[in-house]
Amino acid sequence: MDWDQSYRSNETPWERGEPAPPLVEYLESHSITGRVLVPGCGLGHDVRFLASTGCDAVGVDLAKTALSRARAYIEPERGSVNYQLADVLDSGSGIGDGSFDYVFEHTCFCAIDPGRRKDYVKAVQRLLKPGGQFLAILFTNLDDPNGPPFPTSYAEVERLFSPFFVGIRHWKPTRFYSGRENEESMCLMRRS
Numbered sequence: 495m496d497w498d499q500s501y502r503s504n505e506t507p508w509e510r511g512e513p514a515p516p517l518v519e520y521l522e523s524h525s526i527t528g529r530v531l532v533p534g535c536g537l538g539h540d541v542r543f544l545a546s547t548g549c550d551a552v553g554v555d556l557a558k559t560a561l562s563r564a565r566a567y568i569e570p571e572r573g574s575v576n577y578q579l580a581d582v583l584d585s586g587s588g589i590g591d592g593s594f595d596y597v598f599e600h601t602c603f604c605a606i607d608p609g610r611r612k613d614y615v616k617a618v619q620r621l622l623k624p625g626g627q628f629l630a631i632l633f634t635n636l637d638d639p640n641g642p643p644f645p646t647s648y649a650e651v652e653r654l655f656s657p658f659f660v661g662i663r664h665w666k667p668t669r670f671y672s673g674r675e676n677e678e679s680m681c682l683m684r685r686s
């Protein structure tokens with residue numbers, strides 16, 4: 495999958511021009527503080543929204559075009575926003591091992607080749623501080639094995655993360671992008 499080509503040709507059906515409604519809903523009643531990494535951030539709507547609540551948000555993507563568009567948006571007055579061009583699976587990326595309080599996942603896990611999901615878990619573990627938290631919106635209503643997006647289930651996420659993370663909560667949000675109603679769930683885990 496050539497992600498940059500998708501952005502250059504505007505073939506980006508995932509792009510909704512606003513932060514993910516389940517994240518907005520979550521942050522109305524919970525707070526996230528410190529450094530937050532958003533892997534596969536695309537145009538960065540979730541990054542800027544997280545920063546607007548006061549945290550230091552770092553968006554990582556391997557598509558240069560996505561990040562140049564992300565940087566063109568006005569940054570929120572609170573918190574801080576940074577973007578980094580990198581492959582989140584690459585242990586030599588220099589994103590900042592052990593420096594994040596949170597990783598916020600939204601449509602990156604389902605975008606990665608399923609054969610590399612263990613590498614994704616290792617990357618999240620490596621990037622988080624000990625005790626850091628993984629907050630995810632899981633796009634769980636996918637069934638085409640020829641993705642991306644590739645099929646995803648909470649059961650698989652739990653199985654992959656459980657050797658290194660303790661599950662805190664798994665729930666259904668009540669707000670969704672139009673067309674994704676009841677197709678997403680959220681989970682929160684802590685790096686052990």
Ligand SMILES: C[S@@+](CC[C@H](N)C(=O)[O-])C[C@H]1O[C@@H](n2cnc3c(N)ncnc32)[C@H](O)[C@@H]1O
Pocket residue numbers: 497498508509510533534535536537554555556557560580581582583600601602605606
């Ligand atoms: C389906 S898009 C979702 C983008 C954004 N999260 C959103 O919801 O608008 C997946 C994104 O992950 C990025 N991506 C895929 N594999 C990646 C990797 N290994 N490292 C960093 N970014 C990656 C792609 O370039 C793309 O922007």
